Amino acid sequence: MGSNSSDRPSSSVSSFASAAASGGSLKRSRNRTPQNPLRSTTKRKSPFADFGSYMAEKNRKLGAQFRADAASVSSLGSDGAPVDSEEDKGVFRGVSIFVDGFTIPSSQELRGYMLRHGGRFENYFSRDTVTHIICSNLPNSKMRNLRAFSHGLPVVRPEWVLHSLAANRLLSCLSKLQQDHVIGKQAIACFVEVPSLCKLACSSWVNICEWRAQQMDTLWAPYQLVHGACKQQKLSTYFRHQSISTSSDAKGSINHDEEIKVGQNHSVVPTDGQTSECGGISIQVGDVACLKSEEFSQARDANQEPSASDMVHSTLTDPNFVENYFKVNSRLHFIGTWRNRYRQRFSKLLTGVKSSNENLKCHSTKQKTAIIHIDMDCFFVSVIIRNFPDLVHKPVAVCHSDNPRGTAEISSANYVARNFGVKAGIFVRDAKVCCPNLVILPYDFEAYQEVAEQFYNILHKHCSKVQALSCDEAFLDVTECDVDPEDIALAIRKEIAETTRCTASAGIAENLLLARLATRSAKPNGQRFLPSEKVELHIDALVVEDYLNDLPVMELPGIGYATHEKLKKRQIQTCGQMRMTQKEGLQKDFGEKIGDMLWNYCRGIDNRNVGEVQEAKSIGAEVNWGIRFNDMTDVGFELELYYTSTGYSECKALISVISKCYAWMPLTHLQVKKRKQGAAEPLKFMGCGDCQNMSRSITVPIAIDNEAALLRIAKKFLSSFHIDVKEVRGIGLHLTKLESAKITRKGRENIAVWLSSPMHATRSKCKQISQSDKQCDNGDFLFSSGPPESGDLDSSHKLDQDKPTLLFQDAGSNCSSIKGADCVRPIRSSVLPPLQDLDIDVVRNLPTEIILEMDVLYKGELSDLISKSKGNNCLTHVCSSTVSLIDASTNSADAGISDAHIDSVKLGLDSKDKGKMPICENVESISYVDQVTMEPKLFDLMPASLSQADASVFEQMPEDVKADVHGLLPLHRELKVSKDFYTCFDFPSCVQFPDPHLKTHLWSGDPPWWVEKFNTSKNILLNVISRHAKSSKDIRLSSILQSVAPFLLPVCELSNEVYAEAICWLHELLAQYIVLKIGSDIEEIYNCFCFLKRISPSSKILLLVYNSALPLFQVSAWNFDVLFILTFLMFSCLLGSIKVFSVMFGLSVLIGIWKNGKHVFLL
DNA sequence: ATCCTCCCCTAC
């Protein structure tokens, strides 16, 4: 009967238990294996988001400069000087692109592609020169601006460039791969279906690409972004209107759906066979007339319902889905978030009654405790039914749908209905089977909220010790009241009934457990006193005894489906049976605490006290219904919504908590539900079905107090899953460990070291550091705050004022700094204009984080320049408000950011002197901008074991510091990666591995020997690489990799041998390249790895190469001690006399610690 | 022992 669906294990249990059980099974497997490689198109804010003085200034003053720059750059391409002049390479002849915002590939790479293949690249937009605008994604609001700028030019996604390149011809803007992985899958499917064709096409990789391009043209969805911006705008605003004023016009909203779908997704893709859609290409939005009439009537019908939002039911069709879902639709969200609203509403009362916890052992008081448990009867129904007096004696339930065949869940059923077997949590269709006359009423969350407030007002009026359990349920400790508890209960119930016109039931007993059990047996609209057996020697005592004896264990609070099943296996069904079991046995089977609880509960023993609501220890939000995505940008978009709608308020709450107690909430946890392999569409409409959970968490060393930083972490996690977004069924993000604000100090309390690591950040000896600011990076945000208050350890007021903030680096900036998990730092290259060419006035108007980032690129010279140009501390202001790293304890406390940069650089150069880690005095501050890799399949660039650290330096360290370091790193990580690499794969024996004797030979000669070697190989991947190397003037590996990468994207399945051989050779090539270049051009190596890293989500081959060769780079870099500092991290702590900071080298983190002025490098 | 992390379980 209560069977919810086959994908939710078990049934027959009370609704919620089954929901929980399903959650349990769904959450069970934690899978970190990568899914289909998928290019993550992390969305970035458009530059147009930043309209303001900055843009105006920039346009005004830099226009001419950029124009000149663009012209010269472009001419470079069209002149063809550095470009191959071959005819077939001029794929982009006549094309001139302007890249808007963040893209993958980056604008610089796109530029490279254009220049190498006859196209032009414009650094700024001009209607006269630009032929195509490239952008990955634009939120709705930006489309308008884009429209204004585009002047009707095609706005296309960057894949167009790649795929045109792959096809070796200019693809139509109107045809586009729906999704990278989709095309890959389709292509593979085609090949599988037609093996002979596959063989044929496999004669050369390039042929495959061409073939694919031709074959796929018909399958491709439009590439071009939809323009109809005006209409879109109109419709959007209309919709917004509609949702605010309970609309009356169905046409608009349904149309809006179509519109948004196009606007957001850029293409409408049918989800695997479920919803057939309406050829995403040609929905010319705004054309109301073209809508299906049945949809009209549906929508119209829906609109007659009280709920304003209608017919939007998934993330596919409704851009405001999550917001609406939480705001007006989800009952579970309502009851789940109720506690927070209660906290807010009654916080004064709560702080006033702080007594209960300190008297935890109050059994010293002889007085027997008296507990009242009170709970509204069928709460949701009672509230609604007030408006339908006729229905009181009819079976009634609250549910979203009255469809007798539907999978909507019953939220609550009145007692008439319960007699038929209708209960919360079952599907409405099952309820209708039990009770065909069941009347379904809709939700009214506002009414629930209002009644709940009345309810608690009354409770607080009668009793000072109130423990809220839920919106309709509370414990009262009336021990200290003189009045008979039963009379109190009566009075309260009476008042509740009069005030709310809803009934409540109460249980009175000596402890929480019995009171709650008493309530249950008193329902509905009754109350019951359940005396403890010891005191009452009478018939009542017998009642308790009997009551418990025959009580099914399932009735005990804390025993749900899983525990019940376990007990059933042990032949324990009732409390009486459980009493027969030894406590030790229970503890063995269920764990210490649970066993104890079981043993106590079946005897009616409960030692808990009534306590007020504690501070929240965690917050989170998730959606697991209606989640259907078409592509990654949707997911990002959804997350954004997520945090601007619901999560936003959560974050606000969090912020207030943080500012109040300076708390840490260092663990963030993203969870994604993915359809389980082979799982059918869920029985429950739009449900998540049988899912596999993927989750990732990170411990950040500082409180996250801004939702943008959260969002960025979340997006990074998200992209690291490499999940086929069509399989995504749910998303959740949680922040926990709020309580670490109260971490007690002990041990080496004045040392704090945080390291980033690939999977998560490790926090070691995490202490709250008062008195000093903490500046560290553990994600990719900057932690900043005002100057530390010295001396006043617990000056929370001061800390409030100087509350640190996280800078969300890509907030509203077009200066690409953070691009999600797969991105790399912008690499310093010839593209960087000379410092003196910058207009300082313009620069100064840039967003601060951009200045900082640029400053990094200019190695601090920019900030020098700015401060000089201003002649005062303008920059100081900027910097101290963002990266203030002031060490009050040293005499150079006034060191500015530029000093820091210089010192940092010096630090890098120093290292050349000796074969030791650099030693740096006087480093007060180093600015840092970078990110942490959370990509699980990518090894972080951080040295991964002590074996990579300089042992002599390590020896110098204080003992306690050493201990910390040991805690952070494995003592030794096997670094013979190349060996491991060959053996850890299941390589076919026939693969011809590079001969060890070839070492150092691959790169000798001109062209390098490998080019010919690869060319003559039978391996078509190597052939392709060789071809590109030959045709390229530039024999730098980074450049070759860039040009060849599009051809290594997954297109069709080659044999393992081919892959393995290619990987081995590429590994060897890279290894020898490192040896070759490490002393002369480490930046080139870095460029190679950056590129590999970013492309790796798309190319399994390159991912493997990256992973295998990276450690070689790490080791080499350390051994050579020529550390080219591309980016820095400033992470400065003043901890007593120990200062901790970390510096980013490339992507690896160095931790420096110095004590008493003596400065030691660890890693 | 005690902590930590990654889950599961439970309640409404």
Add this chain to the structure above:
DNA sequence: TAAGGTAGGGGAGGAT
């Protein structure tokens, strides 16, 4: 059609 959220307790197992 339908709105399967939220937060705390705690167990298993590894690290310290």
